[in-house]
Amino acid sequence: MVESNGERRRSHGDHQEDGGAAEPALKKGPWTTAEDGILIEYVQKHGEGNWNAVQKHTGLPRCGKSCRLRWANHLRPNLKKGSFSQEEERLIIELHAKLGNKWARMAAQLPGRTDNEIKNYWNTRMKRRQRAGLPLYPLDLQQEATAFQLRQHQNHRSSTTTTNVSVLRQKLEFDNNIQNSVSVFNFSSTMNNPQKNFSDGSLFYAAPTNQFKFFTENNGGGGFLPLSPVSPFHQIGQQQVNNNSLSSLPLPVLPSQAALQLSYGGYMEAEARSRNGKQTKEESSSGGQLKRTAEQGSTEEQGANNLNVRSVEGSSGGDAAVPAGENHSDGFSFTHSSSRKRQRMEPLEEMDSMVDDDLMSLLSNFQTEMPVPELYPNNSNDDLGINTHDDLSLRETNGNRDEDEQRPNVGTTSTVASPVLEWSLGSSCWNNMPSIC
DNA sequence: AAACTCCGCAACCGCAGACGC
DNA sequence: GGCGTCTGCGGTTGCGGAGTT
Numbered sequence: 001m002v003e004s005n006g007e008r009r010r011s012h013g014d015h016q017e018d019g020g021a022a023e024p025a026l027k028k029g030p031w032t033t034a035e036d037g038i039l040i041e042y043v044q045k046h047g048e049g050n051w052n053a054v055q056k057h058t059g060l061p062r063c064g065k066s067c068r069l070r071w072a073n074h075l076r077p078n079l080k081k082g083s084f085s086q087e088e089e090r091l092i093i094e095l096h097a098k099l100g101n102k103w104a105r106m107a108a109q110l111p112g113r114t115d116n117e118i119k120n121y122w123n124t125r126m127k128r129r130q131r132a133g134l135p136l137y138p139l140d141l142q143q144e145a146t147a148f149q150l151r152q153h154q155n156h157r158s159s160t161t162t163t164n165v166s167v168l169r170q171k172l173e174f175d176n177n178i179q180n181s182v183s184v185f186n187f188s189s190t191m192n193n194p195q196k197n198f199s200d201g202s203l204f205y206a207a208p209t210n211q212f213k214f215f216t217e218n219n220g221g222g223g224f225l226p227l228s229p230v231s232p233f234h235q236i237g238q239q240q241v242n243n244n245s246l247s248s249l250p251l252p253v254l255p256s257q258a259a260l261q262l263s264y265g266g267y268m269e270a271e272a273r274s275r276n277g278k279q280t281k282e283e284s285s286s287g288g289q290l291k292r293t294a295e296q297g298s299t300e301e302q303g304a305n306n307l308n309v310r311s312v313e314g315s316s317g318g319d320a321a322v323p324a325g326e327n328h329s330d331g332f333s334f335t336h337s338s339s340r341k342r343q344r345m346e347p348l349e350e351m352d353s354m355v356d357d358d359l360m361s362l363l364s365n366f367q368t369e370m371p372v373p374e375l376y377p378n379n380s381n382d383d384l385g386i387n388t389h390d391d392l393s394l395r396e397t398n399g400n401r402d403e404d405e406q407r408p409n410v411g412t413t414s415t416v417a418s419p420v421l422e423w424s425l426g427s428s429c430w431n432n433m434p435s436i437c
Numbered sequence: 438a439a440a441c442t443c444c445g446c447a448a449c450c451g452c453a454g455a456c457g458c
Numbered sequence: 459g460g461c462g463t464c465t466g467c468g469g470t471t472g473c474g475g476a477g478t479t
Contacts, residue, residue, distance in 0.1 A: 028449070030473090052464070068465075069448070104467060119468075120446055127444085 027061040031070050035060060039067055040075055073114045080112030084121060092118055097137050 031039075038060045046057070048071065051064030060067070073079075084092065088110055095106040103115035103122075110118065129136060 030447070050464080064464075065450090065466090066448075072466095073447075101468065115467075116447075123469095124445065 025061065026055070026063050026066075028066070031062075031074075035062065036070070036075055039071060043071060043075075069116075073116050078112050079114065084113075088113065089121075092121060093137060096122060 027035075038058050039054065039062075042054050042058050042060070046053070051068040051071075054060055054064060054067045055062060062070070091110060092106060095102075095109055099105050101119075101122075103119040106118050107113055107115040126136060
């Protein structure tokens with residue numbers, strides 16, 4: 001545990017935090033077991049909330065925020081420890097597709113898990129996938145993510161009469177997010193619409209690493225960066241800020257339902273490959289065991305089973321409906337001492353009301369066929385080192401690239417290219433890409 | 438064995454919303 | 459309505475450990 005590690009943080013945390021002369025120096029850094037005990041005792045007596053009073057009542061040299069965080073992330077009853085189960089991982093991915101970086105809301109759907117845990121998990125996962133050149137979401141969730149983003153965008157549009165910078169920012173965010181999703185479906189169209197500012201703009205946008213760059217740079221920076229040519233908002237984003245022509249924006253092209261029903265096992269394998277980004281080194285060097293091997297064995301191998309995504313989504317309304325923070329069924333009984341409890345919808349209820357109702361109606365408006373032929377010059381894919389069309393969906397379905405690379409296309413029908421696995425480490429296309437880290 | 442690199446996670450920080458006065 | 463306080467959220471930082479060279 002952290003406590004046994006001694007001071008992890010530097011002494012910069014030992015300075016007077018609030019500057020008040022009368023206030024004792026508030027400690028920062030890792031919590032000790034003694035401090036934990038004090039905090040637990042306090043909460044048992046007084047309940048959660050009023051965290052600033054902890055220091056006054058107990059003399060614990062910690063600020064209220066630190067107490068709250070410590071309690072919420074480590075001391076709270078019913079916290080799950082350990083790695084995420086496969087179900088939890090899947091739910092996180094799905095929730096992120098719907099909610100974006102709403103860690104607290106996601107945590108409310110995952111009993112015993114904290115927003116911090118989920119955030120850390122997602123960030124590391126995103127790094128892994130980015131390193132491996134994989135999209136953030138499996139195909140089916142890409143659709144959901146795109147639909148959700150689009151819906152948010154449309155809501156925003158309908159609620160404002162003047163398109164302004166905030167709208168464009170939202171478009172940018174949408175664009176950046178779907179860099180990792182929509183572009184999966186039609187990134188080859190960049191061949192027809194390269195970003196001129198790059199020596200090879202099409203490659204820039206097609207490469208997941210660069211998508212990630214844009215994802216982060218656009219979000220972090222205040223200025224406008226060029227939008228991806230694959231963005232449905234590309235044109236307007238490049239051209240104008242101050243009109244209301246958003247209604248004419250093209251909808252992102254989504255894959256056919258057949259493509260969306262591709263095996264989840266294939267995705268999980270890709271996920272596993274992604275997660276084992278280091279594995280390429282380790283496998284080649286010593287064949288050594290990853291330190292995560294055990295936990296992966298329990299998740300990704302099972303992932304080969306074709307999980308029904310919808311069942312996961314549907315089950316989120318079950319026991320997960322209890323917000324993690326409210327679940328004190330193990331003997332601790334707390335009264336919320338804070339009389340100013342926020343009046344919010346229950347997370348699940350709120351999410352459902354904001355997502356699910358509209359999601360299907362939105363999806364019903366999407367194209368269900370991907371206009372592959374028009375966008376794909378026959379030979380251009382080879383130039384990119386990207387294979388598309390039927391063999392790809394077959395590969396994904398089979399979930400074994402090594403085998404598949406030796407196997408001719410035995411003929412499945414799919415109208416959409418599915419380059420998810422093609423973005424894995426095995427794709428020679430990305431082997432020469434510079435690491436962004 | 439030592440140095441180095443990478444990764445995961447705990448904790449901090451700034452900001453914003455809600456609420457009371 | 460303005461101000462102050464409390465709380466929660468999301469982003470970021472940096473340490474320790476594991477793995478690699």
